[in-house]
Amino acid sequence: MSPKALFWIPVAVRFALIAAAGITAWTLWGVTTGALVALLVLTVMVLVQLGYMYQLSLWLDDPDEVRLGDGWGAWTDIFAKLYKLRREEQKNRNELAEWLSRFRQAMSQLPDGVVIMDDVLFLEWCNPVAEQHLGLSLDKDRGMRVTNLIRSPDFIDYIILGRYDEPLTLDTGERRLVVRLIPFENRRQILVSHDVTEFGRLDEMRRDFIANASHELRTPLTVINGFLEIAATEPDLDHDTRMQHLRLMTEQGRRMQHLVEDMLVLTRLESIDFPLREEVIDMHWLIEQIEAEGVALSSGRHQISARIAGPDLKGSTEELRSAIGNLVSNAVRYTPEGGQVTIEWVDTDAGPRCVVSDSGIGIRPEHIARLTERFYRVDKSRSRETQGTGLGLAIVKHVLMRHNAQLEIESELGKGSRFIIQFPRSAVAPSDA
Ligand SMILES: Nc1ncnc2c1ncn2[C@@H]1O[C@H](COP(=O)(O)OP(=O)(O)O)[C@@H](O)[C@H]1O
C-alpha cells in the first residue's frame, strides 16, 4: 500500500470511532444524546490535534530546546519524519562547516593571494597572502568595494576594461604582482595574485650580467680587430711596431680568456646541477700553495708571508683555492711595490677564519658593500691594468655561500685592506687523533 493510503487509515478509523460512539448513544438514549456524544468525541479529538499542532509550532520555533513527544496516530509518523529531516540537515550542516574550514585552511596555505568578491566587487573573503599582497584586511575591509581598497590606476583600468582573459602586472612599490580576475558562479568573482618580484629581480640581474659581459668582451675585441685591420692594410710596418701590436693583441686575447673562464666558473658555482663535492682539505698545504702563487704573481715586489695555525676543513679544495687565491691576488695587485701581504689561517671561538691583509691602496667605505657584485670595480682602468675581470669577489662570495662561510671586508683608504673569511665551527674536519 502506498504511504498516502497509510496516512488515511488512522483518519478513517477516527471518523469511524466518532460515528460508532454517536450511533451507540443514539440507539441507547435517542437521537439528541447520540448527536451530543458524537460532538463531544469530535471536540476531544480536535483538541488533541490542536495540542499536537501547538507542540509542533513550539518545536519549529526552537528545535534545539523543545522536545517533540512520540505523538499519537498520524502525528507519530509526522514527528518521526521531522526528526529525520532535522538530523539530516544537521549532518549536512556539519559536513559543510568541516568542508568550509578545510577549504579555508587550504586557501591560507596557498602561496598565492585569493580574494572572493560579489558581482559588484564588494569584498567577501580573502586569504592572508592576499592581505599581504594587496594591503587588505579581511576583518576591516569585508563588505567594502575592492576598487576603493586597491587604489592603483592600472588595477582600476583593468576592472573597467574587463579584459579578464589576460592577467595584469601590478607594481605595488615593494612587490611586483601578476593579478587575474576570474568571474565564477555568475554572481561572484575571484581575484588571484601571484608574486613575481623575485623573477623580475633575477631577470634584471641576468640582463645586467649579459650587458656587462658583452661590454667587457667588446673592448678587447675592438683592440684586436683594430690591430688586425692595420696589419691587413699596412703591409710595410716595421718589425718593432708589428711585434708591439702582436704583444698588445696577445694581452687582450688573454684578458678575454680570463673573462670567459671567470664567467664559466661563476655560472657553474650558481648552477644547482653542480653540488658541492665535499672532501677533507689539507689547509696547511692549501695555504702554502696559495702563498707560492702570490709570490709568483708579485715577482719580488711585495713581502708576502703566511701564518698557518687553524684546523683542516670539510669542503671543496678547488673552490677554496680559487676563493682564497682571488683574495691574495687582489692583495698583490692592489698593493704598490714594497708593500706587505699576509695570509693567516687561525681558529677562533666562532670557527676557523682566513684573513688576507695588505698594506695597499685601500677602499673607500661607500664601495665596500658593492665589491662582491659582478663586474663591480672601484677603478675600472686600474683593474684592467692589473688583469682584473671584476668577477673575482663575486666568485669568492659564491664559493663562501656554498661553504656557509661569511666574508667581512675592512679597509682604510691609503692604508690597506683586510678580507676576512669566517667559517662556521661545523666546517672543521674531524681530526684523526
Ligand atoms: N685588496 C684590495 N685592495 C683594494 N681594492 C681592492 C682589493 N680587493 C679588491 N679591491 C677592489 O674590489 C674590486 C673588485 O674586486 P674583484 O671582484 O676581485 O675584481 P678585479 O678583477 O677588479 O680584481 C676591484 O676592482 C678593486 O677595486
Ligand SMILES: [Mg+2]
Ligand atoms: Mg680580483
